Amino acid sequence: MKVMVAVKRVVDYAVKIRVKPDKTGVETKNVKMSMNPFCEIAVEEALRIRESGLATEVVAVTVGPPQFVETLRTGLAMGVDRGILVECGEGGGGLGPLGVAKVLRALVELEKPGLLILGKQAIDDDCNQTGQMVAGLLKWPQGTFASKVVLDKEKQTATVDREVDGGIETVCLNLPAVITTDLRLNQPRYATLPNIMKAKSKPIKKYTPEDLKVEVRSDSEVIQVVEPPKRKAGVMIRSVDELIDKLQNEARVI
Template structure:
């Protein structure tokens, strides 16, 4: 069985994000970029499935500008067998467009499992996995904190986190899984594997070759920084605290 993993290039989680002066988005020039942390978890889970004999091949896919090849090199260094880059140029693609591209990739690769991070830390949309499942009419297990694959019965058991606790569901393969933070701890790429990944060929595709039409589903009107958090106040008595909560904060 083949496993396809979608990985996204985002601003590194440790970088302090700055809004552009024209408020059209966040500044990405000369900013450290890396693989989305949730995508790292998705890739790690796919690699573990392969190592346990549940899959024969792991294919990493990234959608975006030319620089996405750096993210795919990281995926190859971590252990992915192949990489596919869908070059969309400088165009910003939103979840529905990404879902349509992934559907085309899945139809071409015919995997038994598509694994994605539950969301990207740049837009926090948490939509792509669900949209791909809808387009493919595949079963889905979102926010997975544990995955058990039964290759013989072609069933994936997914333990997922919900508001009331943990929910366990069984999915008939092929299926889609989106990963939560507690699923695993991604491995580090070793130096020898990083060097080997530099020489591996990354397959390049265009949206025209995939017969996917990109169009903007919505428009970002303005991006602004969050308001500066006000300093807290110290109260001397419980009665004063209750008074402030009731008359100033209006939470009582």
């Protein structure tokens, strides 16, 4: 079985985000970029499936400009067998979750994987939609917010523990299927120096949306990006009576 993993390049989680002066987006020039943390978990889970003997190959795919190859190289250094880049414009050509899902559907139809794994969301836009959309387009069963995944090779099923508001829900999916990963699924491995060197020689195939017969267009338009308002400084309260007075007369919440 082949496992396909979708990954995304985002501003590193430790970087303080800055809005561009013209308020058209977030500043990414000369900013540290890295693989989306949820995508790292997806890659780790795919590698564990292969190492358990339940898969023969792991393929990482991404959609974006040429520099997104760096994110694929990160996956290859972790142990992924090969990568696929679908070249679009800056930031994925303005593609939203639905556009990316259409590209992933085309790649799935081309590669024929038995399992598609994605991070549940990206930390830049927090949309949490691509996995569900691609499952809908493929008409595949889906297990979202996975905190545990168990595959049965004989029955060709995947049992997924998924985190919901009320606790843990367990679903059984017939393969092929789509799984999106949550934080508690695993701890991603670090790339070792030998694997980093091997990653340089691993193949990365490149496509364009036209090659895949996918129409690239954005269904939304960003009007303006602004920073959230700064919180006002707190005040020290000396007594309960003073607290009640401020809640009544200043905050007007009681």
